[in-house]
Amino acid sequence: MQKKIILTGYGTVAKELIKLIIHNEALIKEKYGFDLLVTGIVGSKGMIYEEKGIKLSSLIDFGTGSEALSRYSEYFKLPFTEPIFQGDVLIECTPTNIETGEPALGYIQKSMENGMDIVSVSKGALVKSFDKIKTQAAKHGSRLKYSGATAAALPTLDIGEYSLAGCTITRIEGILNGTSNFILASMSENNLSLEEALKIAQEKGIAEANPALDVQGFDTACKILLLANGFFGSSLLIDDVKIKGIEQVTKEDIQEAKQNGRTLKLLASAYKEAENVIVEVKPCELESEHPLAHVNGTNKGVVFETIEMGAVCAIGGASHPRGAAAAALKDVINLYRETT
Amino acid sequence: MQKKIILTGYGTVAKELIKLIIHNEALIKEKYGFDLLVTGIVGSKGMIYEEKGIKLSSLIDFGTGSEALSRYSEYFKLPFTEPIFQGDVLIECTPTNIETGEPALGYIQKSMENGMDIVSVSKGALVKSFDKIKTQAAKHGSRLKYSGATAAALPTLDIGEYSLAGCTITRIEGILNGTSNFILASMSENNLSLEEALKIAQEKGIAEANPALDVQGFDTACKILLLANGFFGSSLLIDDVKIKGIEQVTKEDIQEAKQNGRTLKLLASAYKEAENVIVEVKPCELESEHPLAHVNGTNKGVVFETIEMGAVCAIGGASHPRGAAAAALKDVINLYRETT
Numbered sequence: 216m217q218k219k220i221i222l223t224g225y226g227t228v229a230k231e232l233i234k235l236i237i238h239n240e241a242l243i244k245e246k247y248g249f250d251l252l253v254t255g256i257v258g259s260k261g262m263i264y265e266e267k268g269i270k271l272s273s274l275i276d277f278g279t280g281s282e283a284l285s286r287y288s289e290y291f292k293l294p295f296t297e298p299i300f301q302g303d304v305l306i307e308c309t310p311t312n313i314e315t316g317e318p319a320l321g322y323i324q325k326s327m328e329n330g331m332d333i334v335s336v337s338k339g340a341l342v343k344s345f346d347k348i349k350t351q352a353a354k355h356g357s358r359l360k361y362s363g364a365t366a367a368a369l370p371t372l373d374i375g376e377y378s379l380a381g382c383t384i385t386r387i388e389g390i391l392n393g394t395s396n397f398i399l400a401s402m403s404e405n406n407l408s409l410e411e412a413l414k415i416a417q418e419k420g421i422a423e424a425n426p427a428l429d430v431q432g433f434d435t436a437c438k439i440l441l442l443a444n445g446f447f448g449s450s451l452l453i454d455d456v457k458i459k460g461i462e463q464v465t466k467e468d469i470q471e472a473k474q475n476g477r478t479l480k481l482l483a484s485a486y487k488e489a490e491n492v493i494v495e496v497k498p499c500e501l502e503s504e505h506p507l508a509h510v511n512g513t514n515k516g517v518v519f520e521t522i523e524m525g526a527v528c529a530i531g532g533a534s535h536p537r538g539a540a541a542a543a544l545k546d547v548i549n550l551y552r553e554t555t
Numbered sequence: 556m557q558k559k560i561i562l563t564g565y566g567t568v569a570k571e572l573i574k575l576i577i578h579n580e581a582l583i584k585e586k587y588g589f590d591l592l593v594t595g596i597v598g599s600k601g602m603i604y605e606e607k608g609i610k611l612s613s614l615i616d617f618g619t620g621s622e623a624l625s626r627y628s629e630y631f632k633l634p635f636t637e638p639i640f641q642g643d644v645l646i647e648c649t650p651t652n653i654e655t656g657e658p659a660l661g662y663i664q665k666s667m668e669n670g671m672d673i674v675s676v677s678k679g680a681l682v683k684s685f686d687k688i689k690t691q692a693a694k695h696g697s698r699l700k701y702s703g704a705t706a707a708a709l710p711t712l713d714i715g716e717y718s719l720a721g722c723t724i725t726r727i728e729g730i731l732n733g734t735s736n737f738i739l740a741s742m743s744e745n746n747l748s749l750e751e752a753l754k755i756a757q758e759k760g761i762a763e764a765n766p767a768l769d770v771q772g773f774d775t776a777c778k779i780l781l782l783a784n785g786f787f788g789s790s791l792l793i794d795d796v797k798i799k800g801i802e803q804v805t806k807e808d809i810q811e812a813k814q815n816g817r818t819l820k821l822l823a824s825a826y827k828e829a830e831n832v833i834v835e836v837k838p839c840e841l842e843s844e845h846p847l848a849h850v851n852g853t854n855k856g857v858v859f860e861t862i863e864m865g866a867v868c869a870i871g872g873a874s875h876p877r878g879a880a881a882a883a884l885k886d887v888i889n890l891y892r893e894t895t
Contacts, residue, residue: 235863239721247720358894368864370718377717378710378869380587380888381579382881506870509849523575523881524708527871529718530846532864541722541863548720554698 216249218551219302221331223257223322224309228336228363230279231540232306237271239544248553254302257322258284261295300326304550306543307335308363313428313437313453316343323348327357334546336363336539342437346450360546365441366391367539369515369532373549375446379521384446386486386520391438393513393534394422394429395461395481399498400511402469403478409464421513421534432460432481432496439483439494442517447485449492459497472500478508506530556589558891559642561671563597563662564649568676568703570619571880572646577611579884588893594642597662598624601635640666644890646883647675648703653768653777653793656683663688667697674886676703676879682777686790700886705781706731707879709855709872713889715786719861724786726826726860731778733853733874734762734769735801735821739838740851742809743818749804761853761874772800772821772836779823779834782857787825789832799837812840818848846870 222229236251244250253271255264258281263269270291277286288295305326307319320340323333333352335341341348341364352359365371366389375384390396394416401412413430416422428434436456443449461481472479477500485494501508506528510516516530532538562569576591584590593611595604598621603609610631617626628635645666647659660680663673673692675681681688681704692699705711706729715724730736734756741752753770756762768774776796783789801821812819822839825832841848846868850856856870872878 235721243721368867370714370867373713373718374710374869377889378713378885380885380892381575381583382885503849504851506849509843509846511844521881524878525871525873525875527708527710527869529714529867529869531867535865538864541861545718545720545722549717552720 217252218249218304218547220251220253220304220306220547221255221257221300221302221326222253222306222308223319224307224337225256225258225280225284226308226310227279227536228539228543229308230275231537232308232543233271233275235537235540235544237275243548247548247551249551251547255299256284257298260285262298263288263293264296264299265293298322298325300329300331302331304332304334304547306547307333307337307340308543309337311337312339313342313433316340320344324351327351327355330355330357332358332550333360334363334543334550335359335361336543338364338437338441341441342453345441345444358550360550361441362542362546363539365438366515366517366532367542368535369517370529371442371517372445374517374519374527374529375442379519379524379527382521382523384519384521386484387439387442387446387517388482388484388507389439389442389517390480390507390510390515391483391517392429392435392481393515394426395432395435396510396515397421397513398430399461399464399469399479399481402464402466403473406466406470408466409461430460430462432458435481435483436496439485439496443485443492443494447487447492451492451494455494457495457497461498464498475500476503477501478503480507480510482507556891557592558589558644558887560591560593560644560646560887561595561597561640561642561666562593562646562648563659564647564677565596565598565620565624566648566650567619567876568879569648570615571877572648572883573611573615575877575880575884577615583888587888587891589891591887595639596624597638600625602638603628603633604636604639605633638662638665640669640671642671644672644674644887646887647673647677647680648883649677651677652679653682653773656680660684664691667691667695670695670697672698672890673700674703674883674890675699675701676883678704678777678781681781682793685781685784698890700890701781702882702886703879705778706855706857706872707882708875709857710869711782711857712785714857714867714869715782715859719859719864719867722861722863724859724861726824727779727782727786727857728847729779729782729823729857730820730847730850730855731823731857732769732775732821733855734766735772735775736850736855737761737853738770739801739804739809739819739821742804742806743813746806746810748806749801770800770802772798775821775823776836779825779836783825783832783834787827787832791832791834795834797835797837801838804838815840816843817841818843820847820850822847
């Protein structure tokens with residue numbers, strides 16, 4: 216069995232994904248019973264498409280981004296085409312755009328219209344139009360996975376879908392943004408101000424030059440929103456999430472929590488109150504016994520509270536493009552594996 | 556679609572499982588697309604078998620154990636029969652017998668000969684004859700799941716199989732026995748001796764009157780052995796595991812670890828060394844940063860180290876018969892679900 220992949224976006228995560236496919240394809244064939252064939256990659260200048268499969272090892276040698284696609288196009292005399300969405304699965308890796316969800320939303324819709332399954336790493340389209348995407352997926356028989364968009368290497372969707380299959384989830388809590396967690400942990404460990412800790416995070420490449428999405432809690436909000444809509448069946452939008460980031464957190468707040476034996480974390484939570492689903496993000500002092508109190512560095516964590524199994528927590532998934540790529544590849548495997 | 560279940564053993568976990576099926580069957584049908592039908596239950600006096608399904612609500616009213624099966628048999632004038640292994644899945648819930656693996660092993664073999672899938676809660680047969688069971692499963696096309704035998708409500712097998720699908724696992728570490736973890740945590744928190752902490756655990760019903768399997772590390776060893784054989788493809792037996800329990804741990808050991816900012820835990824580990832798989836269980840001092848250092852009470856935890864996703868850790872699954880039952884039900888759902 217062969218599964219044809221269309222990849223949209225060719226940034227660092229997509230390149231890591233290509234490397235993982237090259238490295239692991241024999242293992243995947245042997246263990247899960249199917250072959251992976253990347254037939255098309257869409258970059259900002261157009262698509263490279265080869266029915267018999269892109270030559271991945273050559274592509275890797277051409278560098279990263281649209282530049283690499285251009286070099287591939289020139290070298291193999293393969294002109295860029297308009298995006299073609301034909302194959303088994305779209306892996307959506309374009310940069311997250313929270314305002315419009317584009318170009319991801321258009322790519323996802325066209326792929327679903329052709330009956331393709333979707334593995335999304337980018338969050339924008341899902342956050343913006345989750346309901347619409349779910350409805351269209353049902354209409355076209357497309358299946359949808361988005362581990363890469365919900366904390367990547369930290370298992371969140373899998374825990375809820377597989378490990379808690381049949382259980383009633385009553386509450387989800389998470390530390391879902393590695394950058395803001397690093398900043399808070401660094402403030403606490405080294406008695407730093409937010410500005411000082413942010414500067415270190417930027418120097419280490421953990422925070423971006425414009426850290427607003429992370430520090431203001433917006434990235435965290437997108438992830439908890441996707442988990443809430445996924446597990447509580449809600450159709451909430453980002454405006455429905457009460458968001459307070461860490462930008463107001465002071466050295467004193469951190470030290471006060473510490474003196475009380477607690478840790479200050481940017482906590483996301485989702486739960487049902489009567490018939491409503493409440494989703495919020497805010498800095499919280501966690502007791503030392505809280506399962507997320509010791510999530511340090513750029514790690515992330517999630518806790519599912521259930522009626523049947525009590526609280527089940529996962530921790531890990533330190534931010535790294537390879538982890539996000541591995542999360543996307545895992546989703547592809549779980550869509551097509553022949554073994555349970 | 557209807558899935559016929561044969562249940563062997565009718566202790567507390569099996570009774571909780573029946574309760575969960577009663578409570579959740581409509582939800583399972585709606586969400587996962589199949590009906591559950593318990594057609595037979597094997598107790599120590601024989602089997603009650605009803606082709607059209609055991610009346611579960613009545614059974615629950617008759618109490619627990621073989622006594623309940625006898626009352627059901629009398630009330631419905633349904634004589635005990637010899638065990639019949641026909642249906643879709645065997646859920647094996649007899650008490651774990653590490654010496655011979657029986658009666659579980661015989662039940663599992665007969666079920667596989669009839670092409671049934673296996674969900675095992677008991678550990679004995681798997682620990683004793685994992686290789687034989689895997690070989691026979693392959694021969695008869697049976698699928699095998701055993702979340703209930705590998706820390707139950709704590710996801711261990713699922714994390715490795717689904718959340719880390721396609722990843723290379725290099726090491727597994729775990730705190731896999733709630734009783735010994737409770738004892739160590741209690742010694743640390745309240746400055747108690749092992750005997751004092753054990754007594755409290757027994758009074759709370761956390762430790763059994765004969766706590767040897769837990770305290771001597773044997774239960775932990777069985778679980779890590781199953782994980783090692785499952786994920787590293789080894790065929791190790793319990794005698795291949797280096798086991799040191801907590802029976803020699805003193806108040807002083809605990810306090811010394813504490814003074815060094817560490818925590819003493821009964822740690823199971825499995826890893827490859829050259830071509831060999833090493834599996835061991837021993838008390839270890841964990842640094843405060845170790846992901847399992849803060850697993851307290853009767854909780855359990857597992858860490859998978861991978862090349863692609865770094866370390867992924869799960870914590871939870873506090874010991875409770877309902878948790879073990881929910882783990883078995885989850886396995887059944889993951890075998891037959893129509894949705895990924």
